[in-house]
Amino acid sequence: MSQSAKHLPGVDQLLRSAAGRILIDEFGRTRVARVIAETLSRARRDIATTDLELPSDDTLLANTRSVLSAANPTLKTVLNLTGTILHTNLGRASLPQVALDAVQRVAGSPSNLEFDLETGKRGDRDQPLEHLLKEITGAEAATVVNNNAAAVMLVLNTFALGQDVPVSRGELVEIGGSFRVPEIMMRSGCRLVEVGATNRTRRSDFKAAITDQTAMLMKVHTSNYQIQGFTESVAEKDLAALAHEFGLPFMTDLGSGTLVNLSQYGLPPEPTVQEAVESGADIVTFSGDKLLGGPQAGLIVGTAKAIALIKQNPMKRALRVDKMTLAALIAVLKLYLTPETLVAHLPTLRDLARSEAEIKQFGDALLPAVTAQLGHDFDAALVNAKSQIGSGALPIDLLPSWAIAISARGTPHPNEAIMSLATRLRQIDTPILGRITGSRLLLDLRTLYQPELLLAGLKTVNAG
Numbered sequence: 079m080s081q082s083a084k085h086l087p088g089v090d091q092l093l094r095s096a097a098g099r100i101l102i103d104e105f106g107r108t109r110v111a112r113v114i115a116e117t118l119s120r121a122r123r124d125i126a127t128t129d130l131e132l133p134s135d136d137t138l139l140a141n142t143r144s145v146l147s148a149a150n151p152t153l154k155t156v157l158n159l160t161g162t163i164l165h166t167n168l169g170r171a172s173l174p175q176v177a178l179d180a181v182q183r184v185a186g187s188p189s190n191l192e193f194d195l196e197t198g199k200r201g202d203r204d205q206p207l208e209h210l211l212k213e214i215t216g217a218e219a220a221t222v223v224n225n226n227a228a229a230v231m232l233v234l235n236t237f238a239l240g241q242d243v244p245v246s247r248g249e250l251v252e253i254g255g256s257f258r259v260p261e262i263m264m265r266s267g268c269r270l271v272e273v274g275a276t277n278r279t280r281r282s283d284f285k286a287a288i289t290d291q292t293a294m295l296m297k298v299h300t301s302n303y304q305i306q307g308f309t310e311s312v313a314e315k316d317l318a319a320l321a322h323e324f325g326l327p328f329m330t331d332l333g334s335g336t337l338v339n340l341s342q343y344g345l346p347p348e349p350t351v352q353e354a355v356e357s358g359a360d361i362v363t364f365s366g367d368k369l370l371g372g373p374q375a376g377l378i379v380g381t382a383k384a385i386a387l388i389k390q391n392p393m394k395r396a397l398r399v400d401k402m403t404l405a406a407l408i409a410v411l412k413l414y415l416t417p418e419t420l421v422a423h424l425p426t427l428r429d430l431a432r433s434e435a436e437i438k439q440f441g442d443a444l445l446p447a448v449t450a451q452l453g454h455d456f457d458a459a460l461v462n463a464k465s466q467i468g469s470g471a472l473p474i475d476l477l478p479s480w481a482i483a484i485s486a487r488g489t490p491h492p493n494e495a496i497m498s499l500a501t502r503l504r505q506i507d508t509p510i511l512g513r514i515t516g517s518r519l520l521l522d523l524r525t526l527y528q529p530e531l532l533l534a535g536l537k538t539v540n541a542g
C-alpha cells in the first residue's frame with residue numbers, strides 16, 4: 079500500500095459525518111456501510127496503482143451516493159408530450175380514476191376473485207368480465223389473458239395445433255418487432271399457409287388453400303400500415319361464411335379493437351369489436367391497453383363453444399391475468415355501459431377527442447409562461463403538429479394538434495443545444511419527453527393537462 083492510502087478515513091468516520099447521516103436516512107445504514115466500504119477499497123486500489131491524489135471525504139461520500147442512487151430502480155411517471163398518445167414504451171393507456179381505485183382496493187385486500195359468495199364454492203375469475211363483454215359486444219362469451227399476443231397464441235394453439243392456418247400474404251404483420259404473425263403461428267404450434275399476394279387476396283385464394291389439414295381461417299387487422307393502390311382483401315363476413323361452409327372456425331385479430339364508433343368523435347373509423355362479432359367471426363381478439371383505454375390485457379370474445387374450448391386449454395392457466403388487471407379492466411368496461419359520458423371519464427378517448435381548437439387555445443395561454451421559463455438561450459413558438467394514436471392504431475390518419483416548438487438562440491450549434499436540452503429534460507424528477515424534428519424540440523400539447531409540471535421542469539433545467 080502506498081503512503082497516502084493510510085490517510086483514507088474509516089467506514090465509521092464517514093458514516094458519522096453529516097453527509098453520511100443523510101445517506102443513512104435515505105438508503106439505510108446496512109447498504110450505506112457496504113457501499114462506503116466498497117468505495118474505500120476502490121480508492122485504496124486507485125492510490126496504489128496510479129498517481130491519483132487522496133480523495134476528500136466529500137468526494138468519497140459523493141461517489142457512495144452515486145452508486146446508491148444508480149442502484150435505486152423505480153418506474154417514474156413522465157410527461158408524454160411526444161405526440162404519440164398510446165406509446166408502448168411509455169406504458170400505453172393511462173387508466174381512469176375508477177380503475178385506479180379498483181386496483182387499489184383488490185391489491186391491498188383479499189377479494190372474491192375466484193370465489194362464489196352465494197354458494198361458498200370456487201368461482202370463475204373471468205365471470206364479471208365476461209358479463210360486461212357480452213353486454214357491450216353482443217358476443218355469446220368472453221375470456222381474457224395477459225395481452226393480445228397471448229390471446230392470438232392461445233386461440234391458434236387451441237384450434238390449430240399441428241394443423242394449417244391460411245392467412246393472406248397482405249396480413250403477415252409485425253407489431254413493434256416482438257409480435258410477428260408468422261413467428262407467433264409457429265410458436266403456437268401451427269403451420270402458416272400463405273394465401274394470395276401482398277396487395278390482393280380473394281375468396282377463391284382462401285378456398286383453394288383449404289384442405290383436410292386446415293384447422294381454421296384467420297384474418298389479421300393490418301393496424302400499423304395500409305396497402306394502397308391496386309388492392310383487394312376478403313371481407314370478414316365472406317371469410318366467416320367460407321370457413322363455416324367447410325365447418326371451420328374463423329378468427330379475426332383486431333389488434334386495437336375499439337368498442338365505440340370513433341367517427342362520432344371526429345376520428346377516422348376503426349373496425350369495432352361489435353362489427354367483427356356481427357360479421358360472423360367465431361373468435362375476435364383485441365388489446366386492453368390500446369384504443370380500449372384499459373390495462374394491458376388480451377380480450378377474446380366469440381361463440382360460447384369456441385370460448386369454452388379456449389378456457390379448457392392448459393395454456394390459458396399460464397396466460398391468465400392477475401387480480402389488479404381484472405379489477406382495472408372491469409372498471410374500464412363499466413364506463414362503456416354509458417357511452418355518452420365516455421370521453422369525460424376515459425383518458426385515452428379524452429386525448430383522442432380533444433379538439434384542435436381547444437389545444438390551440440390551451441397553447442396560446444401557456445406560451446408566455448413557457449417563454450419566460452426558457453430564459454435567453456431558447457425561443458418558443460406555438461406550431462401546428464400531428465399527433466398519432468400509436469400502438470399500431472390508425473397509422474395513416476394523424477390527428478391535427480398544436481405543439482410548443484423550442485429552438486436554440488444565439489449559438490452556432492443549435493442541434494447540440496436542443497439535444498442537450500432534451501437530455502436534461504429527461505433527467506429531472508418528472509421527465510419531460512418531446513420529439514426532436516430538425517433543430518427544434520416539439521412538445522405536443524394534446525396530452526398536456528398539468529402545465530405546472532412542464533413549467534416546473536423547464537425551470538429546473540434552466541436553473542441547473
Ligand SMILES: *Cc1c(COP(=O)(O)O)cnc(C)c1O
Nearest residue numbers: 225226227253301333334365470
Ligand atoms: C397490437 C397488436 C397485437 C399485439 O397486442 P399486444 O396487446 O400488444 O400483445 C396483435 N395483433 C395486432 C393486429 C395488433 O395490432
